[in-house]
Amino acid sequence: MQKGNCPRDDRARLHLVLALALAAACGGQIQSESDGVSDAKVQRAPVISHAEQYDQSGPLTLLPVPERRDTNVEHEVKRIPRPPAGAQLRDPVHQTSAPLLLAPTINNSFDGVGNGFSGPNGTFSVNAAPPDTNGDVGPHDYVQIVNTDFAVFNKDASRGTVGTVRYGPVPINTLWSGFGGGCQTNNDGDPVVLYDPIADRWVISQFSVTTTPYLQCVAVSTTNDPTGSWNRYAFSYGNTGFPDYPKMGVWPDAYYITFNIFNNGSTYAGAKLCAYDRASMISGAAATQQCFPNTSTTYGGLLPADIDGARLPPSGSPNYIVGQGSLTTTLAYWKFHVDWTTPSNSSLTGPTEITVPGYVIACNNPTNNTCIPQSGTSQHLDALSDRLMFRLAYRNLGDHEALVTNHSVSTSGNTGPSGIRWYELRPDASHNLTVFQQGTYGPDSTYRWMGSIAMDQAGNIGLGFSASSSSIHPQIKFTGRLAGDAAGTMTQGEGSIIAGGGSQTTNLNRWGDYSMMAVDPSDDCTLWYTQEYIPANGTFNWKTRIANFKLSNCPPAPTNDFSISASPSSLTVNQGASGTSTISTTITSGSAQSVTLSTSGCPSGASCTFSPNPIQSGGSSTLTVGAGTATPGTYSITVSGTGASATHSTTVTLTVPPNDFSISANPTSLLLNQNSTGTSAISTAVTSGNPQTVNLTVSGCPSGASCTVSPTSITSGNGSTLTINSGTAAGGTYTVAVTGAGASNTHSTTVALTVNGPPPPNDFSISANPNSLTVNQGASGNSTISTTVTSGNPQSITLSTSGCPTGASCTFGTNPIQSGGSSTLTVGAGTAAPGTYTITVTGTGVSATHSTTVSLTVPANDFSISASPTSVNVTAGNSGTSTISTVLTSGNAQSITLSASGMPAGTTATFATNPINSGGSSLLTLATSATTPAGTYTITVTGAGTSATHTTAVTLGVTAPSSGGMTNGGFETGNFTGWTTVGTAAVVSGGAHSGTYSARVGGTSPTNGDSSISQTFTVPTGQTLLSFWYQVHCPDTVTYDWATATLQDNTTNTTTTILARICTNSGSWVSTSAGVTAGHSYTLTFISHDDNYPGDPTYTLYDDVALSSPPGNPIVNPGFETGNLTGWTTAGTTAVVSGGAHSGTYSARVGGTSPTSGDSSVKQTFTAPSGSRTLSFWYQVHCPDTVTYDWATATLQDNTTNTTTTILARTCTNSGSWVSSSAGVTAGHSYSLTFISHDDNYPGDPTYTLYDDVVVQ
Structure with missing residues (x-):
């Protein structure tokens, strides 16, 4: 059992309370040398998964619109664990005064999707709360999305009235009509809509959580028209981790997304960070996602950076992901870098915490954020202050980068009205974030919350939010600041977009969940904000508003311009074939425009076409060049892109190669005897242009030979065969050439021909393997006789032997053989006389005879x-x-x-x-x-x-037999004189208990069964004690291996086991003893048992076997048979108990049968008499716990030398068995013996120990 340890969670809470107390003491700030923590964790190798399914839809306007649900649903708020704030009187960066300037002018303001909102596709009725209002703006349209519908509004005044509904309202899952699965069936909300300014595309997402697996449904428009077709995807998050509150950001290398994960929809399990393959989703290809393991539950409500403006982040910049920190004095951020080519290189670095002025979250209750008052009702609204508010808006301003975000806080202590804490963060060259400026906007007693913030191209900041109090209904308001204004303040006045006509009434406290401030890409200045309001007192009757404004010093939009490039910029295309080059455009300033592509310089007979054409700047087209019948040569094709405001061009170099071929032979050499034939494959390959007819001819054929090719006419790329018959050509080497003549060129290849002269005579060699044999009489041996053709052709060879000895036999397995073959020579020694003989093996052929020898040895017995x-x-x-x-x-x-x-x-x-x-x-x-x-x-x-x-x-x-006493008890003769041995035994030097030698019974290698030594002796008069020392080496257990010793009294014919079976491997010498009777004959036997198991040999060393007359026992009351503790000093809980003693009636109990605290002990001081060598005692431990907490122990203090020895190491057992222990003593020395029992007083496990039969002898 575990005792005495603080629970881990309690210690963590203690650290947190101390940190919060420190923050409060420092005015809400924790001071440090650096804003960030340098040892942020770096994770690699994310989990990669493919989209569950994907496709491309038809035009949105043609997709079937699914039915809406007709029941009202209040979406449960899933809280993120947040640390409570310490006592704090005021917000240290609270802006307490209202801006002096007038608010910026609202340019446009109109209702968005809300209760009773109508458009081309019908009328919307609220069926959920909160609305999750957000929207983004593109070159021509504003797209707004809520729970659980969306609509497309005209934004371009040149195309009609701003705010006109082009499409909608329709359920969000209309986008996935015909897609199948949860994305088509479920319309669950938590939606986000973003305009991708890099690709001039739209992105819409919502989750599917009514059924499993849990999905994130993501759609990317195929053009900048949101009413056109969409590339649709479904990404899975399994069946248990509910992916709540998804938030997305656009970045050059990915669409980054974050979730709050709740196991089984209830227990918070940390934030998940993922990246979608943006390039593949834009093109409509199969896409994957990369996700890292969840963060700790300390963090949640994380926001990925979302790019504003045409200037991209520096190359290699990670996406920044920011959330509230682990304390109310920090923000936390992560750096997410994705590598789609080598996913193992992807990395997530963080969390790194940035120190900020201390804050108290709005309503100051991590589990119940409902404190926002409204006019005319006691119903309060949820501040949702446990997370940052959408978006984390990123902008690259050229000389620096900036990110802005916000969250809701209390402006004056724990119960004050709420305000908007906003931050401007800036990355450094190493991509680490620092706080550039920060402030809390809440200039009066009105509650302000549910904000969204963005920055225009000049570095000005716009902030939109909800406002309410006990005297006003919820309103939609905004404010702002210019880039040069005093840091940490909103200076541009507070404007009202709309004052709500009513309040949200009883039992519905959910509000907003998020809103959105966006920047118009057309001028990069106009700020668009959308948020909810209530038209009249009630529930599930919310409306939304869309408005835009512009801060005063934002410059006019730059001229729309673009660049154009070709990849590859050069093509090599054969006549009649085609090649492609990707023509890419990039927006260099302003917004996207339509670009018409054209070519000049396309050669006569060729074709140059684009697909598609025209394109939007920032997009690309494929240039296809067909060489046709163009004359071979190199041409420069100019590709021009013509837009409304600019024209640019790039070039593609076209090479139309002439027709050509190569020719080769395989093999390139032939070796032929006279009158023999060989072939070589003649191959051709097209090296440029197109195939042509090639006529083949042969030259260099030697006199007397014939050389032909077949076929003689081929198409380049095909082959022919050169056949050469050497005939009567003279021996020598010749070069035979094969020439291929085409319409435009001629090439040749050669074959080296070698003709051999007349063949050499037939000959062979012979050998024996082995060439020596040793064979016993009556046995036989073999040698392989091999032949090799050394010239000419094979011939028949007859094998024979000479020198085979008398009485032996020499035979061949095969005889005759063909040269090049082999035969087995079998030599039978038979009765041949022992000796060495040379056997000659002769091979006789038609044209030659050769021999080899085999040496035969017949050995003697x-x-x-x-x-x-x-x-x-x-x-x-x-x-x-x-x-x-x-x-x-x-x-x-x-x-x-x-x-x-x-x-x-x-x-x-x-x-x-x-x-x-x-x-x-x-x-x-x-x-x-x-x-x-x-x-x-x-x-x-x-x-x-x-x-x-x-x-x-x-x-x-x-x-000679002993007349009495022990012979060679110390084995110092160096042998077993006086002893009888059985099995494995030896006298060994070194490591003896005393002297030089000891007896080893058993072996250092495994043995089988018992080994022993024994001695028969008669005990001399006056000697009554037999003692000896032993050292057991037993790496196994006593079940299999052991040491033991017996003492047989031959006079009374009784045998006693004086050393019980034992298996230990401590390497320590231990003493034991037994009483003997003078005049009796005894046989002492030392035994070692080994089960012969490999790897655990067992043996025991024995030494100093002696007979002695023990002195009297100096211990007073050694067996406690007085029935009390006479002679002993006690401490703690002790008693003398009857029954169950080791011997006699009584034993001493140290410790109690009920829990006690600390040590209990009995102690006695004595002097070891002359002749004493050993102290021994018996003990029985009763310890139901572990030795960590409770134990028995015993110590022996030598008062003469002032040294203390632990003679019983701490032990905790509950077997109920008596165990003996002993220790050496020195005659004449004074000793203090202490028996101890330790109990930690824990209920239910009292600990005590019985002691008995204490003897010094």
């Missing part, structure tokens, strides 16, 4: 003999064993008779198996008697075979 172990040590009267092994060293196996010699008196040698075959083994047992004299003897073991005799030696060490 032989073997080797060895003993393991080579030394055996026993006590007189006992026996030992050694394995006698033989190995076949050559020839065949033979019977070997074993014998032994050199045994001392009273000793016999026996073999388990005798005789044996060479390659086999037998166990030698050397049995001594009680009368065998002590000493070291060399036993010679002889193996006598049919053809050879060999010997090996075994050293026998005999020690």
